[in-house]
Amino acid sequence: xxDFNNVSVRYxxxxxxxxxxxxxxxxxxxxxxxxxxGAGKSTLLKLIAGVESASRGxxxxxxxxxxxxxxxxxxxxxRNIGLVFQDHKLLFDRNVFENIALPLYIGDYTxxxxxxxxRAALDKVGLLGREKHNPVMLSGGEQQRLCLARAIVNxxxxxxxxxxxxxxxxxxxxxxxxxxxxxxxVGVTTLISTHDAAMIEKLKPRTIHLDHGxxxx
Amino acid sequence: xxxxxxxxxxxxxxxxxxxxxxxxxxxxxxxxxxxxLSLPTALFVALQNFNALAGRVNAEPQxxxxxxxxxxxxxxxxxxxxxxxxxxxxxxxxxxxxxxxKEMKDSAGIADxxxxxxxxxxxxxxxxxxxxxxxxxxxxxxxDILKWPKVEHxxxxxxxxxxxxSLNSLAQNAVFLLALILGVALVAITGxxxxxQILTQKDEIEVGKLIGATNSFIRRPYLYFGALQGLLGxxxxxxxxxxxxxxxxxxxxxxxxxxxxxxxxxxLTPRHGAMITAIATLLGWLGAYGSVSLYFRKMLSR
Numbered sequence: 001x002x003d004f005n006n007v008s009v010r011y012x013x014x015x016x017x018x019x020x021x022x023x024x025x026x027x028x029x030x031x032x033x034x035x036x037x038g039a040g041k042s043t044l045l046k047l048i049a050g051v052e053s054a055s056r057g058x059x060x061x062x063x064x065x066x067x068x069x070x071x072x073x074x075x076x077x078x079r080n081i082g083l084v085f086q087d088h089k090l091l092f093d094r095n096v097f098e099n100i101a102l103p104l105y106i107g108d109y110t111x112x113x114x115x116x117x118x119r120a121a122l123d124k125v126g127l128l129g130r131e132k133h134n135p136v137m138l139s140g141g142e143q144q145r146l147c148l149a150r151a152i153v154n155x156x157x158x159x160x161x162x163x164x165x166x167x168x169x170x171x172x173x174x175x176x177x178x179x180x181x182x183x184x185x186v187g188v189t190t191l192i193s194t195h196d197a198a199m200i201e202k203l204k205p206r207t208i209h210l211d212h213g214x215x216x217x
Numbered sequence: 218x219x220x221x222x223x224x225x226x227x228x229x230x231x232x233x234x235x236x237x238x239x240x241x242x243x244x245x246x247x248x249x250x251x252x253x254l255s256l257p258t259a260l261f262v263a264l265q266n267f268n269a270l271a272g273r274v275n276a277e278p279q280x281x282x283x284x285x286x287x288x289x290x291x292x293x294x295x296x297x298x299x300x301x302x303x304x305x306x307x308x309x310x311x312x313x314x315x316x317x318x319k320e321m322k323d324s325a326g327i328a329d330x331x332x333x334x335x336x337x338x339x340x341x342x343x344x345x346x347x348x349x350x351x352x353x354x355x356x357x358x359x360x361d362i363l364k365w366p367k368v369e370h371x372x373x374x375x376x377x378x379x380x381x382x383s384l385n386s387l388a389q390n391a392v393f394l395l396a397l398i399l400g401v402a403l404v405a406i407t408g409x410x411x412x413x414q415i416l417t418q419k420d421e422i423e424v425g426k427l428i429g430a431t432n433s434f435i436r437r438p439y440l441y442f443g444a445l446q447g448l449l450g451x452x453x454x455x456x457x458x459x460x461x462x463x464x465x466x467x468x469x470x471x472x473x474x475x476x477x478x479x480x481x482x483x484x485l486t487p488r489h490g491a492m493i494t495a496i497a498t499l500l501g502w503l504g505a506y507g508s509v510s511l512y513f514r515k516m517l518s519r
Contacts, residue, residue: 049427051427071431071432072431075426075429075430075431075434076429077429078426078427078428078429079428079429080429081429083427083428089420089423089424089427091420091421091424093421102424102425102428103428103429105227106425106428106429106430106434107429108220108223108224110223150428154428154429
């Protein structure tokens with residue numbers, strides 16, 4: 001499903017974020033990516049969504065070479081990938097409903113389908129009834145759940161989360177981890193970058209460790 | 218409803234929402250565009266009316282030959298024979314001095330003044346239509362006729378009409394140039410408004426790109442916004458010109474009536490109005506397109 005073939009990423013300033021990475025993630029798998037700050041975890045995830053480009057090598061997602069995709073094809077690929085960010089990237093000039101509905105508007109769903117899917121996503125993350133609230137009225141954990149609801153509302157086959165529990169206390173972190181686990185159990189390929197040892201201990205997933213851009217076997 | 222239509226409906230609604238979110242800014246932007254466009258539009262209307270007035274002037278290659286007041290009937294007859302004999306004359310018309318006085322009394326609105334005169338001050342005249350319209354040929358013809366006995370004055374009637382036409386052409390080019398400059402200004406105004414909007418909605422664009430929005434999906438509401446701004450600006454310009462023409466038109470008609478003219482101001486036709494709003498809409502769209510494309514090129518590598 002996801003293949004990295006000898007991938008390197010070098011930035012304009014000469015810094016090499018990833019060095020000759022080769023790995024494969026199978027369909028329905030849950031993979032944790034660990035490593036120190038600056039090890040290349042976020043870069044690796046961004047390559048899958050086509051947010052970053054490989055300087056060398058290829059990244060294939062569902063058989064498509066992400067680096068070679070045209071703008072419109074890349075957009076279609078991203079609709080099949082749910083992204084969860086540490087800083088949530090919520091829009092505070094819109095309410096909870098509108099934040100979650102954004103991928104559905106892009107995917108051109110009918111208004112009734114949008115309503116149905118948004119409520120289903122809110123139900124899954126435990127925020128049903130908060131549709132009309134502004135995200136600013138939500139706690140950090142709720143904002144992260146809102147971000148997760150937006151990521152899964154399109155029913156993606158891949159879920160990518162960059163430090164999803166980084167800013168959360170233990171209780172909220174456990175809730176988020178349980179949600180990722182439930183989505184993975186229904187077949188969603190899940191990749192999570194984290195420093196959270198407790199999360200890894202709890203789920204015992206396949207773990208990929210990066211050190212200064214290199215894959216540690 | 219088709220998916221395509223739904224996407225456009227959403228983009229249009231988003232554009233309206235963005236305008237409504239900052240009503241004062243939107244109103245001022247529309248006013249600036251309207252005022253900028255009203256200038257070439259007003260000049261266009263003025264030019265149209267100038268053309269209509271100029272159209273009443275005969276621009277054919279024509280000479281007016283005036284006999285001396287002392288010329289006898291036989292001498293005038295002799296001149297007519299000479300005119301007939303010329304190869305370069307297409308046609309001619311003799312206007313006896315009494316007829317000229319009568320026509321003048323009827324048309325110029327100075328009947329009282331003319332009646333008060335003791336004797337007719339006007340000479341016999343010939344209106345000669347030349348075969349050639351070349352200025353050199355007409356000038357040569359004039360010089361030649363001037364040498365005939367008892368010919369007091371020969372006037373090239375087409376010369377000033379040509380000057381008028383040349384002036385008209387200059388004015389047309391000036392209006393076109395002004396419209397071009399202000400059109401560029403409209404694109405710049407819209408582009409700048411959109412640029413400021415993009416800056417305030419950077420997060421939305423970034424999130425949109427990350428969750429699968431295409432460039433055209435992101436661009437669409439801005440294009441509608443620019444087009445709407447242009448359209449409203451165009452309508453504002455038409456309103457300014459319409460009310461200005463009505464206000465000034467009444468005074469102008471009054472003035473023309475003093476010269477016995479029945480001319481009425483021709484307002485902007487619906488066709489021209491539609492054309493101006495369409496151009497304004499297009500320019501607004503163009504400004505928005507340029508601004509968003511520039512942003513994509515600068516900020517988003519993909």
